Amino acid sequence: MTETRKTFTNNDKQALEELIKTYYSTYSAEPAYKLTLINQLHSEITAVSAKKNRESTFMRMFSNPVMKWVAGVLVFVVLSLSILAINPVREAIGKALDIGYLEGIGFVRISETKVLNGTINSDRISQAIGIDQVVINPSGTTILFHSTGERLMFTATKGDPISYIEVDNINYPVKAWSWDEDNQKGVLDFSTTTLTMPSTFILHIAPDWSIPIQVIPMSESDTVQVVTIYPDLCQTQSGIELCLQAFIADTTGYHLLLNASSLNPDFYLETLTVINPLTGEGAVLMDSSGNLLYENNTSTPSFPIPHETPYDNMDSLNEVSTSLSFSPPPQEEERLTLLVSGLTVKTPVNKTISCDVGDDLVVGRTFPCETSITIGANELSFHSGEILQAQNRIRLLLVSDPIPASHEMTLTGVDFEYLNGALPLMGSSFNVQTRQLSLWLEQDSANIDRSFDIRITYGYLTIEEPFQFTWAIQP
C-alpha cells in the first residue's frame, strides 16, 4: 500500500502554529495559586538571603592573610586531635547530619520535614479516627492514622466525594491510601509538599467530617529520634562507595540507613537497590560469630540526597540513600555484621535502535533490528525482532544476544523510550539463566509504525562484589 505525501505549505504552517498557540494558552494558572506561591517564596527569600549573607561573611573572613594563617593552624589542630581520637566506633547525634527517624515512615531529613506534635482524635456516630502522625516533606504529605468503627473509604466511584486536604480554599484530593486490617491502621498520601503546605490546614475525611491539623518543623518536635551515625563505615567497589550511615531500633524492628555515592561521573545514581538480581540475594545481618540472624530481600524505595551544587551537572544525581529493616537483634549481641550481596545502579546510555517491521504482519515472522551497544563494559547486541501477536493488538519482541559476564558490573536491565508515533505499551526483562535482555512493545494495529526507533535511555548495572560492615551495638 503506497501512501501519497501531502503538501505542507507556509499557510498550513502558520495556521497550525496559531492553533497550537491557542491550545497551549489554555494551560494557565489560577491567580489564587500564583499569589499563594509568591507569598511562600517571600518567606524563602528571607531564609536564602540570610544563608547568603552568612556565606559571604565567612568568605570575607578568609580573604584576610592573618585569618588564613589562623585557619590553617586550626585545621592542623583539629586534624591532629581527630587522628588521636580514632576509635572503631564513632558516635554523633543524627541531627548533626540532619537525619531523623519517624516510626512508620523511616529516615527523613529533619530540616525539610514538618510533623504533627501529638495525636489528634476525632469521632462521629459510628466511626472514630486518630491521626497519629503527619509528615510533610519535599516529596509529599503522608498521614498515618488508626480508626475504629465502620470502615472508612477515601477514594470512591463517580459522584461520591473523596478525602482531601484543604489549604487556603484549595482542595488537594488524596492520591493513594492503604489500610492494614490486622492492626486497624492506615496511610493517606497527598502530593502537597513542604512548600505548598502551611502549618495549619484541614483534612476532610468524608462528607461533613473535617479535622483541623497543625504541624511544626521536625527540629522543634519531641518526635525527633536520635540516630547513631557511623561516618567511617564505608566501602568502595567498582567505583561506587557504600556507607552504613545510621541505625535505629523501634517497635517495628532494627533499621539501617545505607548511602551510596558514585566516584565515577558516568554513573547516574538515581536508585539504589541492595539486591543482587542475578542471585535474588539481598542483605543479611549476622552476629559476631558470623551466624545468620536475619535476611532482607525487600529493599525499600531509595530517596535521593539533595546535592550541593544541583545545577552544575543537572542530569545526574550522584548520591542516594536507602533503608533496610530487620527484626531487632538479640540483646546479648555486642557486634553485628551486615553483608550486602550486590548493588544495582543506573547509568545513562542514550543509544537508538532502528527496526523495520515491514508490511506483512504475521505471527512468528522476524524483522531486522540490528544494533550493538556497550554499556559499562557489557556488550548488548540485537539482530532481529519477532512478531508475537498480530490481530487487533500487535506485540513485538526483541531479544538480545547473551550478555557476556563482566568483571566489573553486569548489565541487568534497561529503560527505553519509543521515538515514533503513538506511545505503545512496552517493557523489558532480563533472563538470569540465558543472560539475555528482552524488550517488548504492544500497540494497536491502527497505530503501528512500520519502521520505528527505540532509544535505550538508561542501563542498570549490578555490582556483584559483596559489601560488608561490622559495628558494635550501642548500649
Added chain:
Amino acid sequence: MLRNDFQYVLINRENNMEHPGIDTNPTGKWNEEELIKQAQDDLSKFDLIFEHYFDRVFAFVFSRTNNRQIAEDLTSQIFLKILQALPRYKNRGTFAAWVFKIARNTVIDYYRSPFHKATISLNEFDAFEFHQQGRSHEISTNSDRLIDLERGLKQLSTKDQELLSLRFAASLSYKEIGEIKGKNPGAIKMAIHRIFRKLKERMERTNDRN
C-alpha cells in the same frame, strides 16, 4: 515589606510603569542580564524574575503533566529551586534556558519518582477525572480544530510533545531550546517543522476517518 513590593509590581506592570527599585536600560525594555545581577545581590528583586517566568513555567509544566494539581506542586518546587540556586547562577548561556533546564529536570524527576508510579495505581476512573481537571472546559468550549489538535498531539512521541511545549507553552526561542537539548538552533527548527508536518498529517487522517 516584600509582599507590598510584589503587589506594587503587579499594579504597576498593569499600568505599564517601571518598578522603582529596578534599574532599566535607556530603552525601558526588559533588561534580563541586569535584573539577574541585581536579584543575585538583592533577592527581594526575585519578584520580577518570578513575574516574567511564572506563566511560562506553569504552562510548560501543566502541558507536560496534564494535571493542574501536580503542575502547581512542581511549579512551586521549580521556583524554590530557582530561588535557592540564583546566588550561584553563572552567566554561561541564556537565563531562560537555565530556568527551563530546572523545570524540565523537575518534571523528569517527577516521572521517575515512586510517587508518580503510585499515582498510576489509583482507580483509573478517578485518575482520568482528575487528569482532566482544569482544562476540559477550555478545550470543549473551543473549536473542533482544537479537539483534533489535542488528539494529534497525544499521538506524538514524548520527545516531540516536549519540543512543542518548550516552543509554545514556554515560549522559548530555537536558540534557547537548543541550549536545553544540547543541539544547534537549526536542528531544533527543523525538528519542529517535521513535527508540524506529522501533526497535520495525523489531524487530516483523523478527519478522513470521521
